[in-house]
Amino acid sequence: MVEKPKVLALVPARGGSKSIPRKNIQHLAGHPLLAYSVAAGLQAVTVTRVILSTDDEEIADIARRYGAEVPFLRPSELATDTTPDLPVFQHALDWLEKEEGYRPDVVVQLRPTSPVRPMDCVDTAVRRLIANPEADSVRGVVPSGQNPYKMWRFSEAKYLVPLLKNDFDEPYNMPRQELPQTYWQTGHIDAIRPVVIAERNSMSGDIILPLLIDPVYTVDIDTLRDWQRTEWLMLHGDLDFVRPTVGTRPLPEKIDLVVLDFDGVLTDNRVWVDANGRELVAAHRGDGWGIARLKELGVEIIVLSRETDPVVAARCKKLGLPFVQGLKDKVEALQRMMADRDIDPANTIYLGNDVNDLPCFPHVGYTVAVADAHPEVIYQADLILDRPGGHGAVRELCDILIKRLKEEG
Numbered sequence: 332m333v334e335k336p337k338v339l340a341l342v343p344a345r346g347g348s349k350s351i352p353r354k355n356i357q358h359l360a361g362h363p364l365l366a367y368s369v370a371a372g373l374q375a376v377t378v379t380r381v382i383l384s385t386d387d388e389e390i391a392d393i394a395r396r397y398g399a400e401v402p403f404l405r406p407s408e409l410a411t412d413t414t415p416d417l418p419v420f421q422h423a424l425d426w427l428e429k430e431e432g433y434r435p436d437v438v439v440q441l442r443p444t445s446p447v448r449p450m451d452c453v454d455t456a457v458r459r460l461i462a463n464p465e466a467d468s469v470r471g472v473v474p475s476g477q478n479p480y481k482m483w484r485f486s487e488a489k490y491l492v493p494l495l496k497n498d499f500d501e502p503y504n505m506p507r508q509e510l511p512q513t514y515w516q517t518g519h520i521d522a523i524r525p526v527v528i529a530e531r532n533s534m535s536g537d538i539i540l541p542l543l544i545d546p547v548y549t550v551d552i553d554t555l556r557d558w559q560r561t562e563w564l565m566l567h568g569d570l571d572f573v574r575p576t577v578g579t580r581p582l583p584e585k586i587d588l589v590v591l592d593f594d595g596v597l598t599d600n601r602v603w604v605d606a607n608g609r610e611l612v613a614a615h616r617g618d619g620w621g622i623a624r625l626k627e628l629g630v631e632i633i634v635l636s637r638e639t640d641p642v643v644a645a646r647c648k649k650l651g652l653p654f655v656q657g658l659k660d661k662v663e664a665l666q667r668m669m670a671d672r673d674i675d676p677a678n679t680i681y682l683g684n685d686v687n688d689l690p691c692f693p694h695v696g697y698t699v700a701v702a703d704a705h706p707e708v709i710y711q712a713d714l715i716l717d718r719p720g721g722h723g724a725v726r727e728l729c730d731i732l733i734k735r736l737k738e739e740g
Contacts, residue, residue: 335379336457337433338380338435338437339380339382340380340439341382342381342441342443343385344383344384346385346390347386347410354444356393360562360709361710363393364444365383365393367443371448371452371453373398374573374576375453380400380435381400382400382423384403386406403430420438436524437457437460437522442518442519445517445550447561447564447570449544450573452471452520456522457522466536467539468534468540469541470540473545473548478513479495480494480495480497480503514541519544524536547568548570566706580713583697585675586735587675587678587679588631588669588672588679588680589732590635590668590682590691591652594636594638594684595685596682596701597618597720597725598613599719600721610640612646612721615724619649621729628733630732630736633655634647634654634655634656635655637657637661639656655668662690662691666694676696680697681695682701683699683701698713698714699713699728700715702720703720716728
């Protein structure tokens with residue numbers, strides 16, 4: 332029986348980033364930036380171990396929460412702005428061999444700054460390296476957006492000098508179609524033989540195989556503009572990419588309580604204000620029918636709202652729902668409600684739409700977000716509905732729960 336190759340995925344994540352302070356643990360679309368690279372290692376079938384290398388205790392704790400090992404802290408002298416990859420990887424391999432006697436067959440680098448990875452990215456790179464014993468490494472590349480044959484540098488006299496010439500006569504004046512296709516290396520994936528790192532002092536070696544990646548996945552987060560573009564791509568780019576799975580749970584087997592936020596859940600989050608300051612909101616009639624049917628099956632439904640507004644009371648009374656409004660601490664109110672009713676938090680479902688709902692998420696058994704919820708809510712919820720708040724989202728959830736309860740008899 333052939334032993335499975337030992338494949339180590341290493342995620343480098345130091346604490347002292349300057350362009351975006353604490354970048355590696357800032358939340359991107361609902362999860363810390365580093366979590367996407369950790370998830371890429373954990374979800375790859377070829378990877379047998381995922382380790383994060385950091386100099387920072389807080390980063391280490393968050394990485395462990397997302398499933399990575401952090402068996403050591405990197406020395407501070409290997410965590411500066413100018414520290415290259417090579418000594419970081421040499422330190423990790425040396426520590427693992429000395430302390431554990433562990434020597435991987437393949438090392439995979441997963442940079443946090445390239446979080447949008449195709450689902451098969453890691454496995455394809457590892458398998459390609461293993462299948463080609465003559466190769467030193469596999470590196471992810473995309474077609475370059477600008478051809479370097481049309482690029483320039485300054486001479487000492489500050490004249491323009493072509494960056495590349497090779498065998499071409501004035502390549503910068505040639506049609507693009509006649510120039511060689513060039514490629515840009517991305518930070519998505521590097522698969523490397525450990526001997527190249529440890530003995531040849533290189534992160535690539537000489538024989539480098541390409542892994543061609545669709546350019547739509549190309550992001551490299553260095554500035555706030557990069558961050559914003561990446562988050563937009565994650566939320567609206569319709570891409571299938573590796574996402575962290577922390578927090579994704581099945582529906583509870585027993586459902587006793589459903590807790591609803593009000594604004595943005597029972598309403599579409601807009602408000603009409605007349606000249607006298609009176610506020611009006613829009614609600615969906617179908618929500619009421621779903622709520623009534625779910626209550627008939629013995630499920631209690633409660634509304635929690637930060638707002639103190641007569642419209643909350645009026646709508647909840649119309650629907651026959653108990654409510655608490657004007658809350659500064661939703662978590663305390665939620666816990667008190669469950670305790671007063673002797674309801675197990677594991678049998679409670681919470682439906683929200685904005686970041687003020689997030690503190691409640693860890694205290695219930697299942698969390699749901701409306702379709703137009705804030706990005707952080709969407710990425711931390713167990714279920715994302717198809718309908719937005721105020722447009723039948725509550726009815727959609729009620730129908731899902733009613734179907735589950737009827738199936739279970």
